[in-house]
Amino acid sequence: MPSNEPLQDLSFKRNDQIDRKHLQTRKTGPKKLEHKKRHPEKKIALIGWSVASIEALDKMKRPYLVVSLPDFEEYATTHNIPFLPWEFSRDLPYEDIFKHAEALYRKLKELEVDHAIPIFEETVEWAGALNAHFRDDPRLFDHAVLFRDKALMKRRAHIGGLRVGVFEEGETKEDVRRFFRRVNQSLLRHPEQDPDPVHVKAFNKAGAAGHRIIRSEADIDRKLTDNNFPCLMESHLEGVEISCEAFIRGGKVQFLNITEYVVFGYSMMVPPSPEIEELRPAIREEVQKIVDVFDIDHGIIHPEFFLSNDGTIYFGEVAYRIPGGHIFDLMKKTYGFNPYEAHILCCDPNTTEEELDGVFPDEKSFNGHAGSFLVYPKSDYISGVNIPKDLEDHPSFDKHTLFHPGVSKIQEQEGYGNHLGTVFFYNELSDHVKQPLTDYVDHDFFM
Structure with a gap:
């Protein structure tokens, strides 16, 4: 019996069948990396600065070289630490970092280095670029960027089946406004009454830097500036x-x-x-x-x-x-x-x-349980340290590293800024550690 389907529809059906067979036979999804070993007689480059990591390398007698900011060179020289000063250019696009890293790679190669280990958040992509050059495999750099770009990271996690909130990338305040409305509409919340918050985050900053919580549409204009874009927008996870x-x-x-x-x-x-x-x-x-x-x-x-x-x-x-x-x-x-x-x-x-x-x-x-409390200055000017009288008498108190900074003026910083010392607690019971970690949040440790 002849078909009533138009010839063009039959053609589309055949093409669709061919396309399906093609998809079934070709491999899709993430490309696997070839994890090559480094040269066994070469050095490791520590990218960043960590005295504890340097001590670990010395103890294990692994040959190494520290690559960090010129500010650390005097300390390194005094303590006989193999050191190469390097200014890590900030705010460079990732493709530019890969190119800039080539000059550092050539210097390290001359110094018998064959592998890079990142210490700080901002050195992850540099270490990835160096290892890509060492192994002659640019995908190692792309892999490192996955851990720096929050949008790429979320997308990879989502593709892999991890539970994530709703997220999008934003370029303007209007993108945030649209995202805020869509999230609350899907939750059946009226934006003018009891909206759910959304989060705006920088793509590649650590901690709270660049993080803004948007609780209302008014917050979009009040809390966001051009410096917040481009950004990752994501729903709130309770x-x-x-x-x-x-x-x-x-x-x-x-x-x-x-x-x-x-x-x-x-x-x-x-x-x-x-x-x-x-x-x-x-x-x-x-x-x-x-x-x-x-x-x-x-x-x-x-x-x-x-x-x-x-x-x-x-x-x-x-x-x-x-x-x-x-x-x-x-x-x-x-x-x-x-x-x-x-x-x-x-x-x-x-x-x-x-x-x-x-x-x-x-x-x-x-x-037992150990806790750390990071102490941040609450004002722009400080004149001394203000330690609570009951702190050192607390049964869970271990030690503190509070200090008065060399200058009284505190520079404006993103997020929480840099903590000026830490208070450590220790106890066999978790509740006895959690209690002081909560109690001292509102105390101003600096006068």
Whole structure:
């Protein structure tokens, strides 16, 4: 029986069948990286500055070179630290960083360096560019950018099946206004009555830098300037925020630390409260999923998650570097191992299983709870340190590093700025650490 379909429709159907067969036979999705080892007799370049990491390299007798800002050269010379000063140009497009890194690569190659390890957030793309040059594989740089560009990062996580909030990229205030309205419309909330907040974030800044919470349309005009664009816009995720410090070798999580953010931006505790610790198996599964989705063979990652009241785990973001907030020091206190040494071992692709044997403790065998409280100046001018009378008498008080800065005028900074010292607490019970980490948020430690 003859078909009544037009010939052109039959043609489209045949083409569609051919296209489907093509999609079924070709590989789609992320391209796998070829994780090559470094030259065993060459040096490691530490990109950034960390005395604890330098001490770890010295202890393990691994040949190295520190690449950091010229400000650190005098200290390095005094303490016989192999050092190369370098001005890391800021606010460069990523493709320009890759080109600029070639000159640094040539210098390092002459100095017998064959691998780069980033320390700070702003050095991740530089280390990625250097390793791309060392291995003659530009995709290693693209891979590093995944951990710096929050939009790319979210998209990769979403493609890989991690739970994320709604997000878009914004270029103008009108983009934010449209996003704010759409999110609240989907939640059946009226923007003029009880809107849900949305978050505006810089693509490549750490911590709270560039982060604005938009609670109303009026906030869009009041809180945002041209400096906030382009940006990542994302819906609000409710719940307890945690970070993880995952040491990776051979594409598998070797050790997982969970840090509870007691007061975001100010205080954190290791290990977390018992109710969060109970979720360790599920959290570990999500972290391993990040390792798989982002094709990570070795190193350390610092992902952040939101734990909702029903136990759902939402991905926030992930960094490929040492965490801030003195988290490594808290781990050292409660787990009794040296995370700085473990970081170097995991970041070195030549590390053997024998070298890692016995490095990590049992994740469940911790010795009490340790917390850090970051102290920020609350005014532009300070004349001295104002330590509460009851602080050092607190049963959980461990130590503090509060100091008076060399100048009284505090420079205007993005986000929370730089903390001027830290207060450390320790106790066998988590509640006895969380309580002071919360109590001192409103205290002004500087006069």
